[in-house]
Amino acid sequence: MEVTKFKEKAKTYHSKMVDMRRHLHRHPELSYQEYETTEYIIEQLEELDIAVDRPLETGCVGIIEGGKSSQKVVALRADIDALPISEEGDHKRDFLSKNAGIAHCCGHDAHTANLLGAAHILSDLRDEIEGTVLLVFQPGEEKLPGGGRILCETGYLQQKGVDVIYGLHSYPGLEPGQIAVKEGPLMARPDEFKVEIVGKGGHAASPHEAVDPIVMASQVVSQLQTIVSRDVNPTEPAVVTVGKISGGSAHNIIPEKVELLGTVRTFAQETADMIKTRIEAIVKGVTEASGGEYTFDFDYGYPAVTNTDWATNNLVQVAQNILGEEQVHLLDDPIMAGEDFAFYQQEFPGAFFFLGSGSKKTQSTYSWHHPKYNIDEECFLTGAALMASVVFEPLPKS
Numbered sequence: 001m002e003v004t005k006f007k008e009k010a011k012t013y014h015s016k017m018v019d020m021r022r023h024l025h026r027h028p029e030l031s032y033q034e035y036e037t038t039e040y041i042i043e044q045l046e047e048l049d050i051a052v053d054r055p056l057e058t059g060c061v062g063i064i065e066g067g068k069s070s071q072k073v074v075a076l077r078a079d080i081d082a083l084p085i086s087e088e089g090d091h092k093r094d095f096l097s098k099n100a101g102i103a104h105c106c107g108h109d110a111h112t113a114n115l116l117g118a119a120h121i122l123s124d125l126r127d128e129i130e131g132t133v134l135l136v137f138q139p140g141e142e143k144l145p146g147g148g149r150i151l152c153e154t155g156y157l158q159q160k161g162v163d164v165i166y167g168l169h170s171y172p173g174l175e176p177g178q179i180a181v182k183e184g185p186l187m188a189r190p191d192e193f194k195v196e197i198v199g200k201g202g203h204a205a206s207p208h209e210a211v212d213p214i215v216m217a218s219q220v221v222s223q224l225q226t227i228v229s230r231d232v233n234p235t236e237p238a239v240v241t242v243g244k245i246s247g248g249s250a251h252n253i254i255p256e257k258v259e260l261l262g263t264v265r266t267f268a269q270e271t272a273d274m275i276k277t278r279i280e281a282i283v284k285g286v287t288e289a290s291g292g293e294y295t296f297d298f299d300y301g302y303p304a305v306t307n308t309d310w311a312t313n314n315l316v317q318v319a320q321n322i323l324g325e326e327q328v329h330l331l332d333d334p335i336m337a338g339e340d341f342a343f344y345q346q347e348f349p350g351a352f353f354f355l356g357s358g359s360k361k362t363q364s365t366y367s368w369h370h371p372k373y374n375i376d377e378e379c380f381l382t383g384a385a386l387m388a389s390v391v392f393e394p395l396p397k398s
C-alpha cells in the first residue's frame with residue numbers, strides 16, 4: 001500500500017488525536033484504576049464500529065476484522081495509566097492534570113491517543129486489511145506486576161492467535177518525525193530491592209552503647225558499588241542504584257534502623273540472580289560484622305524488552321518509507337529503563353520502538369517521569385501512520 005496514504009490519513013486525524021490526548025491528559029488515572037480512561041477509549045472505538053473486549057477490569061481490546069479473510073492477527077499495544085506525581089507543566093496550558101497528585105508524566109496519554117488515531121486510519125482501510133487487528137489498551141504499565149503480565153496470564157491474546165505485537169514509547173531525546181529502534185535487547189530488566197538494617201538505638205554521644213545502622217547502611221551502599229565493577233562481566237550492561245535511604249530523626253540520636261530502596265537493571269535473568277545473591281551477601285556481611293541484623297526483599301520486575309528481528313525489520317521498513325531513511329535511528333546500545341511490553345514478547349514475536357516526541361518549542365525534552373514531562377503533539381503524525389501501516393507488513397513465511 002502506498003505510504004502517502006498513511007501520512008495523509010494521520011494528518012486528517014491529527015487534530016482529533018490532539019483533542020483525545022488533551023482529554024486524557026486532563027483526566028489521568030493511576031495504574032489499575034483507569035476506569036474513566038477505559039470508558040473514554042471504548043466510546044471512541046464504538047464510534048468507529050470497532051468491537052471491544054474487556055479481558056481485565058480496566059483497559060480494553062478493540063477488534064478490527066479485516067475485509068480480507070486470513071488467520072493473520074496483528075496486535076498493537078498502548079499503555080494507558082498515569083503516575084502518582086504532581087504535574088509542574090506550563091500553567092498557560094489549558095490541559096494540565098485536573099486530578100491532584102496524578103499526572104501523565106510518561107506520555108501514556110499520547111500512546112493511547114496515538115493508537116486511537118491508528119484505529120481511525122485502520123477503520124478507513126478495513127476492506128484492505130488481511131485478518132484481524134487487535135488494539136490493546138493496557139492498564140498498569142507503571143506498577144508491578146505489570147498490566148502486560150496480567151493480560152498475558154489471562155490467555156486472552158494467546159486464544160486470539162496473535163502472530164506479532166508492536167508497541168511504542170514517546171521519546172524526548174528525538175524530535176517528532178524520528179524514531180529509534182534496534183533488534184534484540186532494547187530495554188533492561190528493572191528489578192527492585194528493599195533492605196532494612198537494624199541496629200540498636202541510643203544517644204549519639206554514646207555510640208559504644210549502640211549499634212549504629214547509619215554507619216552499616218553507609219558501608220552497604222559503598223560495598224554495593226563493587227557488584228557491577230567486580231562481579232558482573234564487564235561486557236555486560238548492569239546497574240545497581242540505591243534510590244532512597246531513610247532513617248533517623250535528629251542530630252543527636254542513633255536510630256534503631258535504616259531502610260534502603262534500590263533498583264537493579266540487567267538483561268539476563270542469571271545476572272539479575274547473581275546480583276540479588278551478592279546484595280544479600282554484602283548486607284549480611286556488613287550487619288554481622290557490626291552486630292546488627294537485616295531483612296532483605298528482592299522483587300523481580302519486568303523481563304528485558306527484546307525485539308524479534310523480523311518484526312523489527314518490518315517496522316524499520318515502514319518507518320524508512322514513511323519518514324525517510326535518515327529519520328530512523330538504529331540504536332547500537334539498549335537503554336537501561338524497563339517496560340512491561342517485555343511480557344508480550346515472551347509469548348509472541350514483537351517489536352517496540354521509541355517515537356520522537358521532544359522539541360524545545362513545546363518544552364517537551366524533559367525525561368520520562370519528570371514533573372514537567374510533555375510531548376510535542378506533532379509526533380502523532382508519525383506514530384499513528386507507523387502503527388497503522390505496520391499492520392500491512394507480511395508475516396515471515398513459515
Ligand code: NI
Pocket residue numbers: 106107108141169368
Ligand atoms: Ni512509560
